[in-house]
Amino acid sequence: MKQGYLVLETGEIFEGKLIGELNNMVGEVVFNTSMTGYQEIITDPSYAGQILTFCYPLIGNYGLNDLDDESFQTAVSGVITGDICEEHSHFQATKGFQERLEQVGVPGLTGVDTRALVKVIRKHHTVKGMITTNPEVASLQDGDDVSQNFWVDTVSVKKPVTYENEGPHIVLMDYGYKKSILHALLQENCKVTVVPYHFSYEQVKELQPEGVLLSNGPGDPMKLQPWFSEIKKITESFPTLGICLGHQLIALAHGATTKKLAFGHRGGNHPVKELLTGKVQMTSQNHGYVVVEDSINYNEFQVLFLNVNDKTVEGIKHNSLPIQSVQFHPEAHPGPSDTEFIFQQFLHQVTTSGGRTYAKA
Amino acid sequence: MPKHNNLNKILVIGSGPIVIGQAAEFDYAGTQACLALKEEGIEVVLVNNNPATIMTDQSVADKVYIEPLNVETIEKIISREKPDGMIGTLGGQTGLNLTVELYEKGILDKYDVKLLGTSVESIQKGEDREKFRNLMIEIGEPIPESAIIEDFQSGVEFVKEIGYPVIIRPAYTLGGAGGGFANNDEEFEAVLKQGLTLSPIHQVLVEKSIKGWKEVEYEVMRDENDTCTIVCNMENMDPVGVHTGDSIVVAPSQTLSDVQYQILRNSSLKVIRALNVVGGCNIQFALDTTSNQYYIIEVNPRVSRSSALASKATGYPIARIATKCAIGYHLDEILNPITGNTYASFEPAIDYIVVKLPRFPFDKFSEGDRSLGTQMKATGEVMAMDRSFEGALNKALRSMEMNAHSLYLKSMPGKTKEELVELLKKPTDLRLFAIAEAFKRGFTIEEVISQTEIDRWFLIKVKNIVDCEQKLASHSWEEAPVDLLKTAKRMNIGDRRLSEIFNVPEKEIRLKWKSLNVKRGYKLVDTCAAEFDAVTPYFYSTYQGADEVESSHGKKKILVVGSGPIRIGQGIEFDYCSVHAALAVKKLGFEAIVMNNNPETVSTDYSIADRLYFEPLAVEDIMAVVEKEQVQGVLLQFGGQTAINLANALEDEGVTILGTSMKVIDQLEDRHEFYSLLNELDIPHIAGTTINEPEELVPAAEKLGYPVLIRPSFVIGGQSMFICYNNKEVEKYLTRIMEDGNDRCWPLLVDQYLPGMECEIDVISDGENIVVPGIFEHLEKAGVHSGDSVALFPPVNISDSIKKTLIEYGEKIANHLPIIGMMNIQFVVHNEVVYVLEVNPRSSRTVPIMSKVTGVPMIEWATHVQLGKSLKELSGGSVGLFPEPAYYSVKAPIFSASKLKGVDHVLGPEMKSTGETLGLGVTLEEAFSKALQLSGKVSAKESAAGEEPTIFCSIANRAKEESLDSIKAFAKEGYKVIATEGTAAFLAKHNISSETLAKEKVLLHEFWKNKQPDLVLNIPNEGRDGEKIGFYIRELAVRYQVPYYTSFDTLKPWINLFSSENEEEKPRTLGEYRQLTKLNEVGACQ
DSSP states (O other): OOEEEEEETTSOEEEEEEEEOOOOEEEEEEEEOOSSOHHHHHTOGGGTTEEEEESSSEEOTTOEESSOOSSSSOOOSEEEOSEEOSSOOOTTEEEOHHHHHHHHTOEEEESOOHHHHHHHHHHHSSOEEEEESOOOGGGGGGSEEOTTSOHHHHHSOSSOEEEOOSSOEEEEEESSOOHHHHHHHHHTTOEEEEEETTOOHHHHHHTOOSEEEEOOOSSOGGGGGGGHHHHHHHHHHSOEEEETHHHHHHHHHTTOOEEEEEEEEEEEEEEEEETTTOOEEEEEEEEEEEEOGGGSOTTTEEEEEEETTTOOEEEEEESSSSEEEESSBTTOSSSOOTTTHHHHHHHHHHHHTTTOOOOOO | OOOOTTOOEEEEEOOOSOBTTBOTHHHHHHHHHHHHHHTTTOEEEEEOOOTTOSTTSTTTSSEEEOOOOSHHHHHHHHHHHOOSEEEOSSSHHHHHHHHHHHHHTTHHHHTTOEEOSSOHHHHHHHHSHHHHHHHHHHHTOOOOSEEEEOSHHHHHHHHHHHOSOEEEEETTOGGGTTOEEESSHHHHHHHHHHHHHHSTTSOEEEEEOOTTSEEEEEEEEEOTTOOEEEEEEEEESSOTTSOGGGSOEEESOSSOOHHHHHHHHHHHHHHHHHHTOOEEEEEEEEEOSSSSOEEEEEEESSOOHHHHHHHHHHSOOHHHHHHHHHTTOOGGGSBOTTTSSSBSSSOOBOSSEEEEEEEOGGGTOTTSOOBOSSSOOOSEEEEEEESSHHHHHHHHHHHSOSSOSSSOOTTSTTSOHHHHHHHHHSOBTTHHHHHHHHHHTTOOHHHHHHHHOOOHHHHHHHHHHHHHHHHHHTSOTTTOOHHHHHHHHHTTOOHHHHHHHHTOOHHHHHHHHHHHTOOOEEEEOOSBTTSSOOOOOEEEEESSSOOOOOOOOSSOEEEEEOOOSOBTTBOHHHHHHHHHHHHHHHHTTOEEEEEEOOTTSSTTSTTTSSEEEEOOOSHHHHHHHHHHHTOSEEEOTTSHHHHHHHHHHHHHTTOOBOSSOHHHHHHHHSHHHHHHHHHHTTOOBOOEEEEOSGGGHHHHHHHHOSSEEEEESSOSTTTTOEEEOSHHHHHHHHHHHHHHOOGGGOSEEEEEOOOOEEEEEEEEEOSSOEEEOOEEEEEEETTSOGGGSOEEESOSSOOHHHHHHHHHHHHHHHHHTTOOEEEEEEEEEETTEEEEEEEESSOOTTHHHHHHHHOOOHHHHHHHHHTTOOHHHHHTTOOEEOOOOSSEEEEEEEOOGGGSTTOOOOOSSSOOOOEEEEEEESSHHHHHHHHTTOTTTSOGGGOGGGOOOEEEEEEOGGGHHHHHHHHHHHHHTTOEEEEEHHHHHHHHHTTOOOEEEOSOHHHHHHHHHHOOOSEEEEEOOSSTTOOHHHHHHHHHHHHTTOOEESOHHHHHHHHHHHHSOOOOOOOOOHHHHHHOOSGGGGGGGO
């Protein structure tokens, strides 16, 4: 295997063995603490434009299978690992981790002290980097900086796709949805129409949905500012659930603000406290931005969930309208499914509101 | 919610003596629990009769009862102490069973004691097979087809229904004792009968076997508010079929996809919620290798061996957090002490891999049945961390302190292909080495999978190491490619192994690392994969990353080397010593650095040392820490023989060894030098000689005169030590020792054997003065290993003049050498002459007991003298033998006989016990009765069901005469005597009537099956497996749980109790005992 390097804009250089294919992309370097679920993670569209570091060193042990992709793409711009497993072992596996990276043209490094890298990321908060064969910081200038791209536009569907089913009709606003969100809805018998992120209120209304789900997705939610007013209209008209980026968009559309976290929440072990019961749930998370608690209009919204560790907002609920949103991923995959009740709550709201749209306030 | 109100005093039940399946992990858990309660301002009352534990220190609990762990005693304690609550889920199976019993007998209700944490109802739902099964069916969780069987016939009928293979699991037994697999009717009969016998409620579960599936465990926490978290999951390399305590275990799971991980996680949460557990719970699963189908195998609604492992593997202190939950806290209210700024309501993320290897006693019991199944056989374990499986496995292997320190075991190359395949097929302690050997011989992965059913992932990793070693071996040391050497170190192949491969000294290997700048880095164990800052100094090393650990500056640093895995002969007592040494170092203002590799212990709790290195105790690993931390000196006297064995190599590397010098240690360990020292000091020793060549042995023995005692020069716990009565036995011994092939055995020491009284002292010395807190007298005559003999203090058969001689000899040796720190001296007194048997230049097994019963902080003083203090300064001027206390302490050994098939538990010079109990009393009888748990079984009049009690006798010819008094005493007390032919004939001659039994296995078994005697007196012919029938009788006694005695001496206290007034035993705290100055003050504290 060839030597490769992760070159950071802050000057640090990490050496490893090169796997996959170089793509010349400069992206934000982030880390995920999950010990399982690498297949789901690298296919989660929310990682688009990012170089992902796996804290857990042994990656690829059980290979990749035909079931667990979270989207049709391998969204990450690069992968940094400690100890790639070259010969996987699992009855479902159809290919190896390395093989996948090669096929989709994403570069990776193995043999890296990922723990040291995580500490560097934590020190700098946000840091960009590139996987390259040239161990010079200057090489970044030749790279293609994709960290500020409008990735939602890339990963979202281009036209609506409908999944027929018996139950209520849900429009899934696609900012880069994870397949498991769709599955969770289908599991609940919903008919689901996945629509492009830029669909207007009128376009959504035309589909006559009984509820709308705003999906997760990559990047800074403020990049979607042009659509905030449409999003507001949609949420005021249909029972709405927001997940991750979708949650941020609902908050922003209703006047709150977001900010970037120092180094994000990415992993499957984030404790979230449900304020009504005091119960703590383990959640799967993947976000770099967060809704600013003080910016929430408490006349309209209440905070439902808080992060136990850093007390950031993890979920809000409208005081009168059936709007709820969560920062974490109730659809799991990877990570715990302790909060899958969020989908049931949403569908309860959908059915109790009788499938009617609301008169505008 | 904050803690419950009205909890001012809490009773904690410990787990008692160490037996296989229940070991030091409960000292770790119990100590954490007591401290977690104390910091809440709660008064802690502790009951535990294991004196070697940290938890029974007066600094850990407010009131320490070293008293028998039975309901009667605990009720008395409850009535005295009136605790507000009790926690029963911290003392292993023993604690759990007692808790259930206390509840069922209404004792908790009677005294209004609230059971904290998990309720009895929940415990029973988890423990009682039928209740558990019903609950699982109710919540829809899969369990293997099974039936509760309470009699033989219904077992046979059930197995006809479901077919073989099946597994038999007895209810309420330690470490799955008495269970096993059956593939046919014959095996089924044997295991089922054993299981029914061993289960205290005569109940077993017979279930369809899922042997070969993956075995995965989850450690789950839950609080009163129903918040649940997974602390850690673990995967066994050995598939279902080998007890998890005997399996090679990794954390986290390696071969499960996220979907599978979450399926089992969800199931775990469902189960812990259904059981309504508050605190910790362990759930074991079997997962199919070709589908996502799974079964729940077992649930332990308490802290366990696995929870100790999970705590050390992740840094999350399960027992501590479980205790806080038990007193009402919610998980999100409890700080994660590792980070100091996040909470206990999360799931640890780790960024390394953990490997646990079990430590088996088969190096001592080479005749034991090595096969591994559902009955646990390991006595201890080691844990290692690295950033790859290969690295962690190699580190774990060199932590084992066996004849192997890598995947290479000397005996493997000599195996035929058939033998090797057999070793792959049938799980034993040797299987890992056989796998490595198989790869070396060119077996393919597929071949090994088909024989072992071990997952491909693990096998590939093992093969990686073997391949790397093979490549290394194809080069000379000088010409080995640097890249290859670096790869070897990334896999953490040990310097010692490389030295073996290249045939160059380890020192030279280390020099090369320096010149190539090949260095290990240290990483933090932080529960969170570096996501948050961590404050706890808990480290491991890796060759796969940078050093992130800054060594501290300022204070001078002292390294305490721990004692490694628990094995027979080196148990928890050395962990007690290591912990106290670390605390003593801290007390003098030094920084205490602790190194150890045993995940079960208190010494590897991150809160003990200033800095904890969880590392192998090999020279390379110690040197790396010594250099990194720039330690001032190393304390080796507290880690048992493990640490002492390192002394030479460390001194050779230029490390400062504190206390007694290396020269002195050598002088004591070299028999020749030792005897000339004793001669010089005019101290009698037993005639003996050193043998360097096998053929010298028989002539030497003949010259000394039989019987002789033979042993290897470097031994732990009397390993390979035998008394031989004739040439034939000597030859047999020789064959055995040659087969073991351990170089450290030679030279052999041969001594004349004198059947005198044994006694021992632990000496603290600063080179000028000595302190001896007390003398332990052994009940059994010389020839029984001190670890296996009953010992009493203060001594009752040692005259003042002999005592004076003992101390005088101690002084002479200590001052002459000099000894700085501790030593233990074993004496034999024969015909009024005191002989010195051996001197161990280190702390010993008896130190924790002596410290506790006298109140002398022995380890602290011994540490402080090694750091330069004078003994007089420490003791306030007192030196020599300290005054004797006004109460009696009796230490009794505890054996794990029922766990080790094929091992003859006859008392002899080789140690066999795994643990010990202490009985304290104001009279010798009371102390004996408590230590040997004689209460209720002594008097014939108390025998149940009105039947006369029976004693079964089978006495070797040489001891028949001697047996007469003992047997007479039993007959007089109303015991019916049953005897084997010869013994019966002899008794008849002396007018003792007995029922005669032929020495035939079938007849004996028939007899025992119908009715078991109340005790067995069996004095065997000396020598190993010399008398097969005798061994069979002892096996029967083990199987039917009948107390058996192989020495008259051990039986004496029983006989003495016949004539003593039957006073009621009274529990007292350790503090109360110590306050007794005169026996007549006893009344004052009752």
